Amino acid sequence: MTRFTFIISESSLIAATGLATILTKEPGFQVVRLVSNARETALALARNKPNFLILNPDICKTEKSFNLVLSKLGSARAIAFTTNYEHKKSVLDSFDARIDFFDDDNQIIEIVNSVLRKKFEQKNYEPEKASELSEREVSVLKLIATGLTNKEVGEKLFISEHTAIVHRKHITQKLGIKSVSGLTVYAIINKLIRLEDGLPLK
Amino acid sequence: MIISGNMKMADVIHRQHQIAIVLNRFGILLGLGDKTVEQVCVACEIQLDFFLAIVNVFCDKSYFPRETLKNFSMNLIIDYLKKSHHYYNHTKVPAIEEMIQKLCWKNPENETNVVLVNKFWLTYKEELQTHTEYEEQVVFPYMLGVERVFEGRHSDLLPSKYSIDVFEVEHNDLEEKLFDLKNIIIKYLPPPENFDLCNSILFELFRLEKDLNNHARIEDKVMIPKVKEMEKTIARQKSSKKENQ
């Protein structure tokens, strides 16, 4: 049987344990760690390389710590666990799905399964789908390729850093290129920027 | 399959040919006859448990040398890792670089591709060098320091505020750019003139990626847990000392 591993990142032990109990009832689901702050989350992601991270965005006290967690996701899917309604859309956009504190067990399992289905659909269809970047993504790509940080990209395009990160994630998924230098090469090959404008590849 | 000391070394290689690379790093030469893994290790003065841990981590993603971990000295682990670093920096990278430099396109319009791929490879090469240098100059010396304190050969506090946790978070994977380069070649570059060479480059990239992956797993699953355990014991000893005072 395929196994899927989870890390739950939530400051309330009661909520975390409850969530873990619900998840582990599903055959093949295994909760490998419960953590309660951003640093531990980053560590656990690096160490356990789980399939899923269920994260309450509230445990990240700063934007920086939230971005640290995002950067350690690797191939893990991120699901938000929300206990209040005051989350910025840009924060929620960084997640593949959202579980709410008031969701019941069936709803929770269904949310996770829907992410799984999405994941496999993507895997199957990816080779066929031509990776058309949207206009917005092209403009983000151009800026990244010239060496701008996510924050600078956000400032230039009047969008938040989070939105810039989300665009970047989509670009990476569509092109299959993760590193900045790789994106630069892509942008030059496709004549989106000129060789001399590219991030100095040293 | 878990490899054990009483298997024939030759059989092990037949089943898992990638192990041949590992043998090299241990200084084991071919011409193995019917010797068992244990006999080969004894003849080459290699600690059997350590050899088994390395080859098993190498072959099996879920393997973890729980029982034997405490028996490995830091020097043993470091020596192995350094040898593999050397292999990447001084054997693999130059070999791939040579092939990349030979890539060519008929159409002069594609001149930039040559420049691009070469430059990309150079940035990767630097990344690999920085990564391995950092490990050899910062992380390994720190680990040896921890071991000294742990064994009581050094009564001082740990060398710095550094801890292996810091490294665990920072430890980035070296496969990312290789993955990108493969996709650039497979998907985005116009096909070069010498496509056999291009294929060989691809194969080499796949192979290096896999090897680096295994290498990182040894760092994450053998080296880091070992240091962590020692750090914990040291911290425990320190706090019990304080209580006694």
Ligand SMILES: [Fe+2]
């Ligand atoms: Fe290394």
Ligand SMILES: [Fe+2]
């Ligand atoms: Fe490393």
